[in-house]
Amino acid sequence: MNPNTAPTFNARWQAAEPVEVSVVICTRNRARQLTACLDRFHHQDTAVRWELLIVDNASTDDTRAVADAFIAGLDAPACVLREGARGNGAGRNAALPWARGTVIGFTDDDCYVAADYVEQLAQTFRNHPVDYIAGRILLYDPDDAPVTIAESTEPRDVPAHRPVPGAFIQGANMAFRREPLVRQGGFDPVFGAGARFAGEDWEVAMRVSDAGGAGRYEPRVLVWHHHGRKAPDVPALWRFYLIGEGALYAKTLLHSRFKWAIFAMLLRALRAQFTWRPTRPFFFLVRGFVHYLALQTRTAGRPRPSAGAAPS
16 A cells, blocks of 8 residues: 555554544645644643544645654544545545544644633533534634634524524534434535535535534634635635535535425525625526536436445
8 A cells, every 4th residue: 555545543543542532634735834733732631532633635745744743742542544535525524434533523724723622522512412513713813814713602502403504614613423424424525625615514514404413503612713815815715605505505405304494595695695796696606506406417326425434
């Protein structure tokens, strides 16, 4: 096996007792920034047994070397995996067969977790009967555009069998109970940064909710987002998000049991976009909806990738 594609484990991985929390970070070509992200895991203030899984999502820089060097000195079980298919959905799925925690937390390589991040993840799932949570996301650099953040300090619950509101859950700070996430087949690889559509986080939360899982926004689970985007970068980002939102509505209308509620969400989104600026945002939302339906037509009958099987 090519050593650049084989998993790497630190010494604590093999000897570890069962863990409660697995933390997954997907990364691609951000070797320098990844160092700062990972450093926060040297300083977790918790008695919870946890592990770290880093997924190198087809990087061409020194990402793998940085990740391997980091886990060698980490005082917790850790491994580095490689996933050749680009996209956060595919990358996160690559970690699921290896994740051993009953709770799986996800963050990004441009985020810095709080010192009690692992502790708060565990406490939230212990104290609340939910299958997924969204955490608080603060802007790290005040010169960055105030996007992809969630600043509210008020907890919020989403009942089971209800549509998950837009922007409620973000991949920079989210977590799931392992069993319902795996039961849903993990993330849809056509969604996520680097893939065809944005929104792998929102899409999988919709499926978990549809299957009977409740959700919670918990501000005590905290990360800082150092995304580096400036004002000129925002229009392209929103365009990608709007296309992904349209695709998500199409998929959920096809497959969910709360179709009427999703249809109402879609109408509200279309009306809001048309009112705000009567051409382009409306067009991108519709474009994503139509593109997803076209993709479904082309791929009908093909097996869907699954996630969560135990590694051999």
